[in-house]
Amino acid sequence: MSATSPSDTDRTDLPAESDGFVRGLSQAIGGPVGSHAVRPGARSGGFWTAQRIILALVCLTLAFSWVQKSPCQDGDWQKNVQYTRFCYTDVLALYYAEGLNEGKVPYRDHPVEYPVVTGYFMGALGLPVHALGQKYPEINQGKWFYNANALVLSILAVASAAVILALRRRRPWDAAIFALSPILLVTATVNWDFLAIGLAMFGLLAWARRRPWLAGVLLGLGGAAKLWPLFILGPIFVLALRSRRLQAFWAAVATAVGAWLVANVPIAVLYPDSFSRFFDLNRTRPIDWGTLWYVGRYLDTKWNTGGAGDQGPFQWLSDHVPALNTLTYALTILACIAIGVLCLLAPRRPRLAQVAFLVVAVFLIFSKVWSQQYVLWLLPLIVLARPRWGAIIAWSVAEIGYFTAFYAELLGAGGKPVIPEGTFVLASSLRLITVAVLCGLVIREIWHPELDPVRRTYEDDPDGGVLDGAEDAGWVASLRRVFHVEQRPAAAAVEAGDASPTPVG
Numbered sequence: 001m002s003a004t005s006p007s008d009t010d011r012t013d014l015p016a017e018s019d020g021f022v023r024g025l026s027q028a029i030g031g032p033v034g035s036h037a038v039r040p041g042a043r044s045g046g047f048w049t050a051q052r053i054i055l056a057l058v059c060l061t062l063a064f065s066w067v068q069k070s071p072c073q074d075g076d077w078q079k080n081v082q083y084t085r086f087c088y089t090d091v092l093a094l095y096y097a098e099g100l101n102e103g104k105v106p107y108r109d110h111p112v113e114y115p116v117v118t119g120y121f122m123g124a125l126g127l128p129v130h131a132l133g134q135k136y137p138e139i140n141q142g143k144w145f146y147n148a149n150a151l152v153l154s155i156l157a158v159a160s161a162a163v164i165l166a167l168r169r170r171r172p173w174d175a176a177i178f179a180l181s182p183i184l185l186v187t188a189t190v191n192w193d194f195l196a197i198g199l200a201m202f203g204l205l206a207w208a209r210r211r212p213w214l215a216g217v218l219l220g221l222g223g224a225a226k227l228w229p230l231f232i233l234g235p236i237f238v239l240a241l242r243s244r245r246l247q248a249f250w251a252a253v254a255t256a257v258g259a260w261l262v263a264n265v266p267i268a269v270l271y272p273d274s275f276s277r278f279f280d281l282n283r284t285r286p287i288d289w290g291t292l293w294y295v296g297r298y299l300d301t302k303w304n305t306g307g308a309g310d311q312g313p314f315q316w317l318s319d320h321v322p323a324l325n326t327l328t329y330a331l332t333i334l335a336c337i338a339i340g341v342l343c344l345l346a347p348r349r350p351r352l353a354q355v356a357f358l359v360v361a362v363f364l365i366f367s368k369v370w371s372q373q374y375v376l377w378l379l380p381l382i383v384l385a386r387p388r389w390g391a392i393i394a395w396s397v398a399e400i401g402y403f404t405a406f407y408a409e410l411l412g413a414g415g416k417p418v419i420p421e422g423t424f425v426l427a428s429s430l431r432l433i434t435v436a437v438l439c440g441l442v443i444r445e446i447w448h449p450e451l452d453p454v455r456r457t458y459e460d461d462p463d464g465g466v467l468d469g470a471e472d473a474g475w476v477a478s479l480r481r482v483f484h485v486e487q488r489p490a491a492a493a494v495e496a497g498d499a500s501p502t503p504v505g
Contacts (some may be wrong), residue, residue, distance in 0.1 A: 050172035057179035062154040075142040100126030110276035117225035156198035163201040174387035190373040216252035220259030235355035243470035290367040290428040335362040351461040353384035362423035395434040402431040
């Protein structure tokens, strides 16, 4: 049965029945939904459907996010208010740093440190705000610019939630993980990441709706805003290879390359120095706060002085950025190859969201830069890949712990120590560990598809598009036999009232 079957509501998931963590919490209000309750999908005539509740919750979270950032909106960042109130945002800071407050056109008049679609977006909102400020000098241009960006980025966040709902019609409450996330609350408007996230999510929706050419266009534009949406093409390739659906993959790749070139070539030709700034910064940037390499360098200082002849491996890499770049690329590629092998040997073809999450997660784990807002890349993907509340809440707690420790570290860098360096390293380590644990849990469900909560509701892959329901190529079965991997069926759909045990995590 496809994800768009008319009987979608016949097997609507109820988290209080299917998710052990939510089932435990539900005991505080009387336990799971009873047999006589009105269930999702029933024609109750009420306005507040699950979908509308989720969208309202997203809007509420984003409203609180705007309030949380409000102390910084006027740009009067005296006494480190941007750190003490946890309200720093690149959106406001870069309005001045990138010359938008002077009417400078991105790339033409000032090199921008981001890929071109993000630069276009900055200019499309920043230049009208500057023109308005010229006409009405009394307005605070920075505040207007931030609020204009916050509005558009919030719309993209709501649209991302709507895509999750569209992809999980039988599991609408999965989207509540996204809607209620504290990660969304504190990082939604730190940077322009929701521009790329929105494009990537609509790209996944287009692929699920069997429009590979449109999916390629959206992923290509997303990759021209932030690089990572292009990574999703890798999982599509491996899964299409396993399913003999490469024609759709090549259609997506062709349009993705075309869209990326259309966005990038004009700037690359007209302003090559400005165009190369993003790549130059990434090539020369040293180890950044909170990364695996930062943690390693801290541990090095416990056993080495850091002087000539007494450097640990991470200290050495910190002083030799080209070697660090090579190592990060190599580890990421090796991890992606391992994920590809997993996809081919798994008893059943993995779901696209599972593999996409793994690829983006390993990129972040091995990257030398992991800015605070990059966590948003993982949020919608983990909701689609493994909608289990318990493990995601644990990860969210670790991320918020890192968020607060990071601002304390920024205060310390400004000459006002707040926490010991070891505390920040601990927070960074917990973030890394929880992301790695999520990867492990996703891998477990790929290898044991009977544990996959989504496959308890859908027969195959609701995000798979042309891959959904496709049979494996013959050579895949032969490959699995060589490695003695047995075929396993997905778990049967969980019927209402079924009390069979489910993983709590």
